[in-house]
Amino acid sequence: MVKTKWWKTASAVVVILITVLAPMAWAEKTPAGKGDVVKLADTFGTAGVYPFYIAEDLGFFAEEGIKPEFVGVVPPPQLVAAVIAGRLDVGGAHVNRTIAAINSGAKIRAVVASTETTRERPHMVFVVPASSPIRTAKDLVGKRIAIMAYGGCNEYTPYEWMRKNGIARPKGKLKIVVVPPGREIDAVKHGDADVAGTHMNPLDIKKKGNDLRILFTDYEVWGTKGGATPNYFSEKFIKEKPDVVRRFVKAMGKTHNWINANPDKAIALFAKRVKVDPATVNVNFYAPDGYIKEDTIKLWIDLLTDYGEVKPGIRPADIVTNAFNKEPLKINKKTKSAKSAVNNVTLVAK
Amino acid sequence: MNGLFTTRLMGGFQKGSAILAFLLVWEALPRLGFVDPFILTPFSLVLQALVKLIVSGEMARHLLSSLQRALGGFSIAIAVGIPIGILMGWFKRFENFADPLLQVFRNTSILALFPVFILVFGLGELSKIAIIFWGTLWPTLLNTIAGVKGVDPLLVKSARSMGISQPGLLFHVILPAASPSILTGIRLSAANAVLVLVAAEMLGANSGLGFLIFYAEQSYAVPDMYAGILSLSLIGCGVNYLLVALERHVTRWKEQVKTG
Numbered sequence: 001m002v003k004t005k006w007w008k009t010a011s012a013v014v015v016i017l018i019t020v021l022a023p024m025a026w027a028e029k030t031p032a033g034k035g036d037v038v039k040l041a042d043t044f045g046t047a048g049v050y051p052f053y054i055a056e057d058l059g060f061f062a063e064e065g066i067k068p069e070f071v072g073v074v075p076p077p078q079l080v081a082a083v084i085a086g087r088l089d090v091g092g093a094h095v096n097r098t099i100a101a102i103n104s105g106a107k108i109r110a111v112v113a114s115t116e117t118t119r120e121r122p123h124m125v126f127v128v129p130a131s132s133p134i135r136t137a138k139d140l141v142g143k144r145i146a147i148m149a150y151g152g153c154n155e156y157t158p159y160e161w162m163r164k165n166g167i168a169r170p171k172g173k174l175k176i177v178v179v180p181p182g183r184e185i186d187a188v189k190h191g192d193a194d195v196a197g198t199h200m201n202p203l204d205i206k207k208k209g210n211d212l213r214i215l216f217t218d219y220e221v222w223g224t225k226g227g228a229t230p231n232y233f234s235e236k237f238i239k240e241k242p243d244v245v246r247r248f249v250k251a252m253g254k255t256h257n258w259i260n261a262n263p264d265k266a267i268a269l270f271a272k273r274v275k276v277d278p279a280t281v282n283v284n285f286y287a288p289d290g291y292i293k294e295d296t297i298k299l300w301i302d303l304l305t306d307y308g309e310v311k312p313g314i315r316p317a318d319i320v321t322n323a324f325n326k327e328p329l330k331i332n333k334k335t336k337s338a339k340s341a342v343n344n345v346t347l348v349a350k
Numbered sequence: 351m352n353g354l355f356t357t358r359l360m361g362g363f364q365k366g367s368a369i370l371a372f373l374l375v376w377e378a379l380p381r382l383g384f385v386d387p388f389i390l391t392p393f394s395l396v397l398q399a400l401v402k403l404i405v406s407g408e409m410a411r412h413l414l415s416s417l418q419r420a421l422g423g424f425s426i427a428i429a430v431g432i433p434i435g436i437l438m439g440w441f442k443r444f445e446n447f448a449d450p451l452l453q454v455f456r457n458t459s460i461l462a463l464f465p466v467f468i469l470v471f472g473l474g475e476l477s478k479i480a481i482i483f484w485g486t487l488w489p490t491l492l493n494t495i496a497g498v499k500g501v502d503p504l505l506v507k508s509a510r511s512m513g514i515s516q517p518g519l520l521f522h523v524i525l526p527a528a529s530p531s532i533l534t535g536i537r538l539s540a541a542n543a544v545l546v547l548v549a550a551e552m553l554g555a556n557s558g559l560g561f562l563i564f565y566a567e568q569s570y571a572v573p574d575m576y577a578g579i580l581s582l583s584l585i586g587c588g589v590n591y592l593l594v595a596l597e598r599h600v601t602r603w604k605e606q607v608k609t610g
Contacts, residue, residue, distance in 0.1 A: 081388075084389055101570045103570070180553065309569075
């Protein structure tokens with residue numbers, strides 16, 4: 001009787017082990033094909049064009065011998081940890097998050113610029129119901145604001161707008177209501193908040209109905225300097241594979257220039273890949289050639305230091321480097337440049 | 351007497367050794383470089399962060415907020431679950447009527463229902479208490495039903511033959527007989543309350559242990575995040591321990607059958 005029981009237990013254990021370990025083995029399989037693998041996250045949401053998909057679909061990665069491997073959706077707060085743990089090779093969110101992470105000891109470095117704010121395509125747009133009495137910064141004091149996370153552009157854009165419009169110490173003067181990304185306007189419509197801080201395009205907000213009014217955007221607060229979202233690698237990856245990083249930066253530079261020159265085609269391409277209606281997709285403006293402009297970084301370092309979020313003494317060189325971008329690319333004559341002069345291309349050497 | 355002391359000491363040592371080993375691994379992995387310290391803070395630093403949070407009063411503020419919400423949802427769940435459970439356990443017709451719907455509700459993951467709660471209740475305190483209520487209702491309800499159904503029919507028959515009234519039957523026979531099951535249900539509900547609390551505080555909150563954990567994560571204050579997780583575990587254990595003690599006290603009239 002003991003002998004029969006033995007093999008039953010053993011086979012049950014084997015079955016369980018296989019069920020548990022097999023998916024892990026499948027997950028780790030490297031995709032077939034030539035090129036250096038770079039692990040990227042899938043797009044978080046389909047509301048905005050995702051440059052990595054464009055780069056792959058247009059062959060810009062293949063041209064540089066890069067093989068992108070998309071590992072699935074990673075929520076923005078997890079990006080830094082995923083890059084440090086080696087599950088992802090490239091991360092990228094608003095640069096103030098990158099600064100906060102590096103300040104807390106994360107060994108990452110941003111190597112290529114991504115989005116850039118323009119008047120038509122700001123990084124963040126803050127809306128109120130059309131009938132709302134809120135019109136000035138003073139009206140905002142004490143009101144509830146729906147944003148997708150604490151910190152970063154979500155919290156500091158309104159604070160800085162208030163400060164620049166006469167409210168002395170804005171931190172603490174807003175009631176923050178954290179909502180899932182993309183649901184900020186819903187929260188206002190539902191009555192849970194008075195202002196919504198969205199990452200949408202003003203055109204898309206108009207599409208959402210005439211009962212909304214744009215209060216301000218980050219363009220009004222900082223011009224073109226506030227919307228930097230450079231991509232970063234872990235310092236370990238940069239040290240071990242600098243050539244891959246260089247080629248990645250080159251591919252992304254080409255991609256960004258193409259998107260700037262062909263925004264509608266970019267929307268169509270992305271919408272086709274993720275199978276959504278192109279009318280629901282918006283496209284940002286990207287820093288030409290992927291050059292990181294020093295003042296877009298310094299702005300956030302100074303701001304975060306001012307608010308006590310990071311230790312004083314951080315320099316842009318601790319956060320970003322353009323060292324992998326030394327080969328300037330020809331800017332396509334058809335590139336739509338931002339209305340305000342974005343001519344200073346500062347090379348920040350490491 | 352010496353023998354008893356040594357036995358107790360050895361027992362305590364055995365119980366503590368697994369936890370001690372775990373803490374040693376937690377301390378060693380980041381310090382020895384196997385895991386990046388940014389991702390896994392060494393245990394000693396987590397303890398430091400926890401002490402700082404306690405001393406600054408932050409921990410008390412978040413704890414109070416969380417306990418208020420958990421208690422709110424939990425007490426409503428108990429107040430609703432036990433009576434309905436008794437009704438369902440006792441009246442077969444009522445159970446047949448209510449059971450299929452309740453089974454569907456109970457088997458739907460609460461995290462999947464999150465968006466529904468937000469749509470219906472918004473993002474204020476009400477929706478958090480509603481989420482906790484939903485998550486804590488089921489263990490109590492189901493265990494109460496099982497407890498009432500499992501009352502020895504012999505007891506009921508004997509009591510009836512002695513001419514007991516309906517309320518008397520309920521309070522002197524059914525409830526005491528079902529109480530071990532009901533109390534287990536309450537204990538499981540309390541454990542669920544702590545789990546669901548974290549999920550409920552992810553959104554629209556500005557205080558609470560769940561909020562602390564996610565806020566720390568977003569600010570890359572990783573030691574604080576682990577301190578929050580640690581305190582959550584300790585609270586959960588503490589609540590469970592209290593309820594086990596309560597359970598033992600309430601059912602102390604039962605004969606204990608020694609196991610092992």
